[in-house]
Amino acid sequence: AQSVTQLGSHVSVSEGALVLLRCNYSSSVPPYLFWYVQYPNQGLQLLLKYTSAATLVKGINGFEAEFKKSETSFHLTKPSAHMSDAAEYFCAVSEWDDKIIFGKGTRLHILP
């Protein structure tokens, strides 16, 4: 069965600094991988997803993630953090025709 682990329940970065949120997955077959973002008092919305077409996936708001099979990782990055990026981020994994499994989330804090 698939699973996902997010390292760090809270991450703080300074405005303008690199954002790196870590996600490792476990899957017995080639997975689909997702990053969702949850802004305060809102539901989750899709940032980006990996579907095996390309290992580097670009998403909304300048975020991107790289699929590394050898490391079973799908880390989320953004070159320069903005105050509006403060939110909770969820990594998720699914397999073909199976339900999606969410990680426990990482809350990103942006320091002025």
Add this chain to the structure above:
Amino acid sequence: EAQVTQNPRYLITVTGKKLTVTCSQNMNHEYMSWYRQDPGLGLRQIYYSMNVEVTDKGDVPEGYKVSRKEKRNFPLILESPSPNQTSLYFCASSLGTGVAEQYFGPGTRLTVT
């Protein structure tokens, strides 16, 4: 506008008083699900439905019921709420499983005293 709506957004109730949280989507999605979100535990799936009249248990179904009589609606029923069901609840819909994007409602914050 494509959306998932939930009602109510906030609810405070007492132990044992039956309640229903409604969920509706206007995207003709076949797959719908309910999650609860608790600090440190992330999102856990309660129930899901692959289509009308087809529902199945997720990871934490105890104390909850659902029904899917129409494609667009997927209400969550708590027959006898208890304090451990105090949580933030999300309804989601998608075209299917696997690669399909999940569309989430705005959430319902439930407090059971």
